[in-house]
Amino acid sequence: MKKRTDIQGLRALAIAFVVLYHADLSFPGGFTGVDVFFVISGFVIAGTLLGELDRNGRLSLSSFYARRARRILPAPAVMLIFVALFGILADPAGTQRMAALTGISASALFANFYLVTLHTGYFDVSTQLNPLLHTWMLSVIAQIYIVFPVLLLAGWQLDRSRLGRGLGRLWTWAVIALGTALSFWLSLALSHGYYPSASHVRPKLVFYSSPTRAWEFGVGALLVLALPLLNRLPIRLAIVLDLAGATALGLSAFLIHQVGFNEMSALLPVGGACLLIAGGTRASFGVSRLLSLRPMAWLGDLSYSIYLWHWPLIVFAKALWPTSGWAVPVAAGFSLLPAWLTYRYVENPVRFHSRLGSRSPVAGRSAIALASACVALPIVANLGLIRAQDSLSSTKAMTSWSQTERLHLDHRRHCASGATLGSSKNEQCVWRVQHPRGDVILFGDSNAGQLAEPVIQAGNRSGYTVRMATYTSCPFMPVRLKRIDGESKICPRFASESLDYIIQHKPSLVVLASRTDFYLQNPVDGLGFVGQGLTFSNTGKARVWRQVLHETLLRLQAAGVPALLVQPIPVLPLDPATCAVVRVLLGGCSSSLPRSAVDKWLRLAITTDKAAVRGVKGTTLFDLENQLCEKDRCTTVKNGVSLYRDSRHLSVDGALTLTGTFQSAIAAHAKPRK
Secondary structure, X not given: OOOOHHHHHHHHHHHHHHHHHHOOOOOOOHHHHHHHHHHHHHHHHHHHHHHHHHHHOOOOHHHHHHHHHHHHOHHHHHHHHHHHHHHHHHOEHHHHHHHHHHHHHHHOOOHHHHXXXXXXXXXXXXXXXXXXXXXXXXXXXXXXXXXXXXXXHHHHHHHHOHHHOOOOOHHHHHHHHHHHHHHHHHHHHHHOOOOOOOOOOHHHHHHHOHHHHHHHHHHHHHHHHOHHHHOOOOHHHHHHHHHHHHHHHHHHHHHOOOOOOOHHHHHHHHHHHHHHHHHHOOOOOOHHHHHOOHHHHHHHHHHHHHHHHHHHHHHHHHHHOOOOOOHHHHHHHHOHHHHHHHHHHHHHHHHOOHHHHOOOHHHHHHHHHHHHHHHHHHHHHHHHHXXXXXXXXXXXXXXXXXXXXXXXHHHHOOOOEOOOOOOHXXXXXXXXXXXXXXXXXXXXXXXXXXXXXXXXXHHHHOOOEEEEEEEOOOOOOOOEEEEOOEEOOHHHHHHHHHHHHHHHHOOOEEEEEOOHHHHHHOOOOEEEOOOOOOEOOHHHHHHHHHHHHHHHHXXXXXXXXXXXXXXXXXXXXXXXXXXXXXXXXXXXOOOEEXXXXXXXXXXXXXXXXXXXXXXXXOEEEEOOHHHHEOOOEEEOEEOOEEOEEEOOEEOHHHHHOOHHHHHHHHHHHOOOOO
């Protein structure tokens, strides 16, 4: 099929979307550029294969696979080896093994299915620290390349048989359309729970797996089969399609958000790409003309290499300069250099090497040797990364750093599962003492869970049995909470039933903690009274929070239960898991903020809590900022102790520095059993 410069320009647009999204440059839907790539690949590959069938009357699968291997294997091999070697020191410290295993699976073209096995999804923070996360797409496209030519050849053979006599390419249409429809149906079934699979796995399968992504490729292939019709489009209609496609892609880039993205969301960028390709068959001006400009076509030629290099460089930049605002955009722009070098000295020389492209036995053996090297060498490099990580992990600096990654007791004892106080599943979350003076209960979200160690130690030392129930991202009171990933139906029940238990059993003290500042100030979170609507404004959420908290504290007061309401801890800009290994080794994995900046962020949460406590007897506001911060600054490291596990949660060691503070508070406010 003749090379179309407008399609190369469309590649440029797609890679621009992806890079701008990954560089955090206000393109919330830029990741949909990947969907555009799938459509383009389907169009180009189907056009190439059908052209060969029309010219030669046959299709050499071995030649096709050899060409694809020369196209897609050498450049990633160079990138994978570089990332493995450079990653020994530049990888985020918490992701080296994940990166190495991703590199190994990417070398064998199944990185997408390895990523499905992880406990995190594509958009989760921990996965975003993986410098090889983007290789899932390469694996998907390689897997589709293996299957698609067989389907196309089957349809073509049926067209040439007695069944297809006089029907043109009807059977080819039918086979590709059926495969496309089945892929879309599978994606739909998984994302909506129609197909039996673990609920936490389904969204990842929809996003990562080749069977659920193949429909986007198939749509591009169907466009090729429609070319005889598209070539007869009236010019005015072609221009309309051209403009409609550009509009759809623009809406995709700015309106589609990462959470909840599925096959229905993908229809917009896929449809936009199809309309642009269809319009471009006839329209030599408008958007297609712009896409055909030489700079766009040049960028499209580099798009594969840019895709390979931009993400690892962005991740390394984040890890090496985690608090810098310029590092990520610079890394994204700098990726053009290794992309061009790879295109100029690896991609093209291998792709267009005359000897490798011939059909001689020597060329065949050379191609097999090249493909084997492109698979084996990155695997060896990533095995070396694992070995290096094992060696570095025994150093004093890495051992100390690894302490910050320890899970708190609420996770280690499965107390953060949403099991309510008093339930059978919560029984393992009780720390008893002989002859207890009463019970102390720790209750709330993960910001209560981070206090497990000091509250348990302080309570037990003071002669109290300690009980705990926490649930991530769930306040300790019954409110409607809609986060970016949807509304939790468990949170209100978890809060209500646990509060009922507290009222009924009347503990000596209840310690309440939550990340109030994020519930109130995160613009994508909505709060509301149970049974009523949601509000997304800071002032509206503060009103809901203040009223429900006040009513909750009044219930505790009426039951004679004293409460310690812990204020949110300072939010600091550096997550230790994001630090590059070299920063950890050199002791540079820390950050700080002036207390004035910390207080500015926490002001709304603290004033709201203070207003809720006003007039309630038996509730004490408990602020830990003085214990965690110096006079003028708050820092992630204090007196040689890494206080933080991430930017808004304490490490186990950091939390333990508060044991004495909690012991004094329990002695002052707990009501011993009579």
